[in-house]
Amino acid sequence: MAPRHPTTDQPVADLAIVGATALVGTPAIGVDGLAEFAASTTIEITDGAITWIGPSADARPSAREVIDANGLVAMPGLINTHCHAAMTFLRGVAEDVPIANWFNDYIWPMEVNVGGRDVYIGTMVAAAEMIESGITSFADHYFFMDEAARAVEKSGMRANLGSAFFSSQGNEGLAHSVEFAEAWHGRANGRITTSIAPHAPYTCNDDDLRGAADAARRLGVRVHIHAAEDMHQTQLGVDGRGITPIQVLAETGVLDAGVIIAHGNGIVDADIELLATHRDRVGVTHGPKGYLKYALGPLTPIRGLLAAGVPVGYCTDGAASNSTLDVFENMRITAITQKHAANDATWFRSGTALQLAGSGAAAVIGQPGMIGELRVGARADVILVDVSGFHCQPLHDLAATLVYCVQASDVRTTIVDGNVLMRDRRLTTIDREALLTEFRQRASALTDRSHGRTIQDYTT
């Protein structure tokens, strides 16, 4: 129980953010509308939750810690709906190559070298990069996930973790993914949630997909999977077994269980209808920087998905493809490429762009209302953004400033579950120099391919 104010007997907040311009609303899904801001706003936080939001002019009992946010924008911490955090190790190893070569010639042979300590260190670097760029939650899909979970515990971030598997691993893949999900779900004061994480319909058979769906239902978590990553994959599915990858997810019960779908560039109209009937439990992650860079073809049909009420959120994927873990950047690229693809400059307004970063993304990873919004009762995942720089001024349209002008480095303060993980650009939970030293020492060994082995074959 929180301490009480000595004279008023009101609860004293753990932390008060005072004087911020707060992003307090974005349009409902499918509505291409405006964002709502409240000037001179106080946000109080106690026991890791937002307990009060209102005018800073109101008299309030003093909080134990006060952050002066005058001149700063307070907004929900950004949510990265799909990544492979530990792949920071492989940033830049496979540039300017087609996606099949990216997998077969670089990433999968290199991942033979990855061990548990690498995943811990690589995930810590990812956490540092994400905290610095205003990301408070991420959905991760990788290996040695006990180590990733320890990095989440230590860094203070919030994460939904899934232990990835291929059917080529035999029964052990699914079993281990389920075991991990069961062991870690709800830990670290609830900051850690889990998913069952089959790699993709093209690397996992239907039995494993059914098993993943069953386990997800039993544990009350979601499946997290790559599917319909591009139109080529969708076409191969249709040619091979007569149905699309999304239809495979429907037939194996994955849509029914609830699923985070990465990346969905190959989603067709018939798929949208299927997804719409499960829109309370499915969502699509979108990270266009990597899709464009690896020339995956047409981009995710976000307009159709949102019109059907299917939530979409931004993702950074791994640093080996997207180069950075920057949701601001992917939001910006999504906004301009959606306008371009629709041949309509009036669509995907800044309010919508911000919806996908907040409540949309929260719905994608199964935490609607809990994160992604500044509202009383939500977990206190808040970032403070400095819009006073030359590149942001003047502020004729604050929503557009956040979407089109802000750089990751404009994030001054990052708060997760009520804890300040970065204060005025200084990380509080991570020792920068020690981490980077070990990271650099390990990085080159991971790129060795002289062993001639690989963890999987990309044959789609």
Place this chain on the structure above:
Amino acid sequence: MAPRHPTTDQPVADLAIVGATALVGTPAIGVDGLAEFAASTTIEITDGAITWIGPSADARPSAREVIDANGLVAMPGLINTHCHAAMTFLRGVAEDVPIANWFNDYIWPMEVNVGGRDVYIGTMVAAAEMIESGITSFADHYFFMDEAARAVEKSGMRANLGSAFFSSQGNEGLAHSVEFAEAWHGRANGRITTSIAPHAPYTCNDDDLRGAADAARRLGVRVHIHAAEDMHQTQLGVDGRGITPIQVLAETGVLDAGVIIAHGNGIVDADIELLATHRDRVGVTHGPKGYLKYALGPLTPIRGLLAAGVPVGYCTDGAASNSTLDVFENMRITAITQKHAANDATWFRSGTALQLAGSGAAAVIGQPGMIGELRVGARADVILVDVSGFHCQPLHDLAATLVYCVQASDVRTTIVDGNVLMRDRRLTTIDREALLTEFRQRASALTDRSHGRTIQDYTT
């Protein structure tokens, strides 16, 4: 004459950058190759020019000032090949609207309000933003250009300035543009060069285009013009007078005189042939962030232009469309969208991306060899970039790091003509608070449209 070392009688440099990893080469135009870096490199600067580049291990006479660049990348200052610098005032005033509304309903009515002091202040803010993001040169196309020139003098930047005009201004438009170009060309120790700046073939008649070409030839400067901005404009030209906007430039002698062409998304194959025959004196500017945001349709055919030897450089256009003046961002968006448009992840390698930022851009604005390269004899426009951040590490592929990871805020130091304009993120020529105060005070008055007037009509 530079002072000489007391014992060796060698010249003592004004400034030495020591210990940098230097970007010393990019592929020739049309070659999709690799960038070349030199580790532990010293760059010496005297009288505003680069006078020596070599290993930091070599014994050298001491310079008057030394910058320790260990751990930093030294690269040619970025060149912004087309902008309307003073439009920083109108950043965010016309978001989520089609381009015709952007002109007719917002920008051109608001520009009725713009006066000389606004252009000085708006250009100073643009200069500050550009210096902070590593831009050392810009080609500007706007009004009240005497004031823009004073801002260039004061800020220390390098700029090619053109006084914009419409034929609706009568004879005075061209005459004033020529007068400005003549008065300012070569001033500020050569940092200021000029162009003749008709707005576009759709707002300037053939007589004015011919007059611009004649004046450019006479003064030894280029024409700077918007042309073939999108495929719609090209189609209108073909429908209306039977030739494309680029063909209009050929017929009126503008290509022969030499020209900076913004933005060229509507360039067709026949145009490329025309441009190729003038490739020693024409270039195309490319700023995809704004093109995508305003849904201009297909992007500039850069692959065809480069294959034909026509130089291309990045541009930010004005902040009212592009939101920021950030060449790193436009380089990144160009790279990923060119791969996407070509459906080829192997094309537009990082070396090519960096060529467009340096020597390519220098050729576009008519200063090949003089800027855009780190070589002895070039003007000393150099930036130092910090790649030690989490979002850049590890450095498996340094060229890709510069293209895909670096943020504008990673630029530590910006040097133009041998003068340090930003040292470790602190501006040396601009008083930040005083400038922003006047800028904010003026910004809202400029958006007034109650007068009911406009400076021009967009009817294409």
